[in-house]
Amino acid sequence: MTAVPLSAYLTLAAFLFAIGAAGVLIKRNPIVIFMCIELMLNAVNLTFLSFAMHQPSLQAQVAGHVFVLFVIGVAAAEVAVGLGIIVAIFRLRETIDVDSVNLLRE
Amino acid sequence: MAERLVFFLCALIAISTAVGVVASRNPVRSALLLVLNFLTLAVLYFTLTAQFVGIIQVIVYAGAIMVLFLFVIMLLNLGSPEAQLPERELRRPVAWLLAIGLFIVLVSQVFLVVGAQPQPLVEAGTARTIGYAMFTRWSFPLLIVAVLLTVGVIGSILLARRRSA
DSSP, X not given: OOOXXXXXXXXXXXXXXXXXXXXXXXXXXXXXXXXXXXXXXXXXXXXXXXXXXXXXXXXXXXXXXXXXXXXXXXXXXXXXXXXXXHHHHHHHHSOOOTTTOOGGGO | OHHHHHHHHHHHHHHHHHHHHHHOSOHHHHHHHXXXXXHHHHHHHHHTTOHXXXXXXXXXXXXXXXXXXXXXXXXXXXXXXXXXXXXXXXXXXXXXXXXHXXXXXXXHHHTTOOSOOOOOOGGXXXXXXXXXXXXXXXXXXXXXXXXXXXXXXXXXXXXXXXXXX
């Protein structure tokens, strides 16, 4: 049994999380920023599931899976509200460049 | 050996598609690469004995959420070449430096976790056990998520509605 070690999964998840964070800082298109946030949420889900498989009891493993499902649910709600905000901003300003949306700063 | 091969292939595809999401100028291409990333992550979930979560990942993320993304991109006509936004050139190296620093910090914590043995329990990932746990032990958080989803749907309709008055 040459199973994949836990640290391999965690390193992959850390890399995906870092790439997502870099995308949030670099991109100017809010839709792509949302995609990068989804990338980060998925990296966290991967750590949850990889830690869950290394728990000794069945109850602890299932708790990890349930938490991942909650994260997916919250992500769906967040995407719905975020895309609604983007559509509203586009109606108002005809652009969605995050650098030009500074209404609250003026 | 087969598990390592599957993990290596999936990790390679997941990393390259994640880099592609950030590097691509075209949001439609980013979205399609993100779908591929979600599908490889679903395969990884299967290798972690999380069958139900893997299927939910394919249905909800790769299906519903990405359709929503593509729908908004097409609705606002952001896939056209003249709608492409230039990158923030100045902040680019700083952002990559911060991301690399974050990666180093996270990985330095990874190797503190040593000696963890995998305990694959097939029944942990089935819909039966997860559903039972969700509706007994975790029923209150489930209700909160349900309220959050309802509020989110109503809020997004109110936000995107055209002002009639």
